[in-house]
Amino acid sequence: MPKPRTSSLTRRGLIAAGGALGLVAVLSACGSTDAAKDGTGKDTAAASASAPAGPWSFKDDLDKDVTVKSTPKNIVAFTGTAAALNDYGVKVKGVFGPTKTADGKPDVQAGSLDISKVEILGNVYDEFNVEKYAALQPDLLVTNTWDGSYWYVPEASKDKILKLAPAAAISVGGNATLDKALERTADLAKSLGADMSSKSTVDAKARFEAASAKVREATKANPGIKVLVGSGSAELFYVSTPKTSADLKYFEQLGVEFVTPDKVEGGFFESLSWENAGKYKADLVLLDNRTGTLQPEQLKAKPTWAELPAVKAGQITPRVTEPIYSYDRCAQILEDLAKAIQNAKKVG
Structure with missing residues (x-):
């Protein structure tokens, strides 16, 4: 369950709270060649098969040049972002954010993710297991951003988390519109090896x-x-x-x-x-x-x-x-x- 609303919650925390509205509320690529399911339920070739060799870089929506020595293979992402990458054939090793419901079924934000095959580092707002994250040896953390912060990365442990791997954020607030957020997420997926010319993606x-x-x-x-x-x-x-x-x-x-x-x-x-x-x-x-x-x-x-x-x-x-x-x-x-x-x- 999302964190309950209280007057002491920050605006950001209230956005994450389950009843928040509109945002809304109180203000991997894992290197294997397994097939992944896209948003249509069709199989797509694993993105890592087409991932470019050599240094990897991506300019994210916080205007940061995110760089890694080679295309990231151990990716950890906010659940909804991981689900989007999965639709493009990019797999992740771990997720944080609403992933499974109380009865163990996939949360609505998990999309086509097979939640039994990812490490769940946190299932609710302000929950993020730093030790499990470190054990995954992450190359890259990916999430969204509403207001310049990393969505679902807890403020209390943010510094520890961001020291373990570079982080990239895609804007879904501020001046962003749905079409732009889609374009930027697709750009990120492509940089991680997704074939954006595949029939399923073009369709x-x-x-x-x-x-x-x-x-x-x-x-x-x-x-x-x-x-x-x-x-x-x-x-x-x-x-x-x-x-x-x-x-x-x-x-x-x-x-x-x-x-x-x-x-x-x-x-x-x-x-x-x-x-x-x-x-x-x-x-x-x-x-x-x-x-x-x-x-x-x-x-x-x-x-x-x-x-x-x-x-x-x-x-x-x-x-x-x-x-x-x-x-x-x-x-x-x-x-x-x-x-x-x-x-x-x-x-x-």
Whole structure:
């Protein structure tokens, strides 16, 4: 379970908390030639087979030139980033971040990863086993960045962790949009040996572009649909601003009309007591799908949730709050969004 929200949590910690919204909340390549599954479920050649020889370098989104003597083989990554690399055929040795649920099944952020074949260094926010990390003899640590920090790398042990191997970060906040985050993740995968000209990858990118067009078409064909991005916890209902996270900014570029909260906390969302959950009217709710957030069945116990016009109309669709940044995964997100907007009726 994600770390519970408390007033003493940092903005960054609250983002990681399970009910955080929109970001959202309170502000390997392992050198073998085994096949890996991509986001479509197809086999792709192991990325290491095409990894370039000699020194490896990558300029990351923290504007750092990350260098290693040779293409990294012992890679450790944030779970969602590892899942994206896995879709491109790049394997990792270890992961940190939401990886398995309480019943041992893969977390939604694990994507196509075989979680039985990676070392899980931490499964919740602020958990990272430094000793296990060192034992993996890491060549490279990879994660995302929202605000210039390394996502899910604990502040308390950050210095120890970053001394053990170079780190690279891909931006999914700030000025980043979904398409840019996808491009940068693909750049990283290519540098680690992924074949970006493979049929599966080329098809996935084409699917993403077609899905983007579908969202544009849906917003034009069904104008005026107001979308609220929400996340539920036991005590609070969070309404995200579309102005911060990469996915929502990209959706807005495609014509999606969002509810924008007027009291944004830390640049990410407004938290409402359940008594005030109906403050904003909307025709469609995108509901945080992360482990640890309340889902529709659980939310039925909240009377004010049940009274929301979009809920009464059954116009709720999951929001993949922390996307796996591979083209195939994000194409599916856009296809689902286009369908939800196309089918929505004005009720707010």
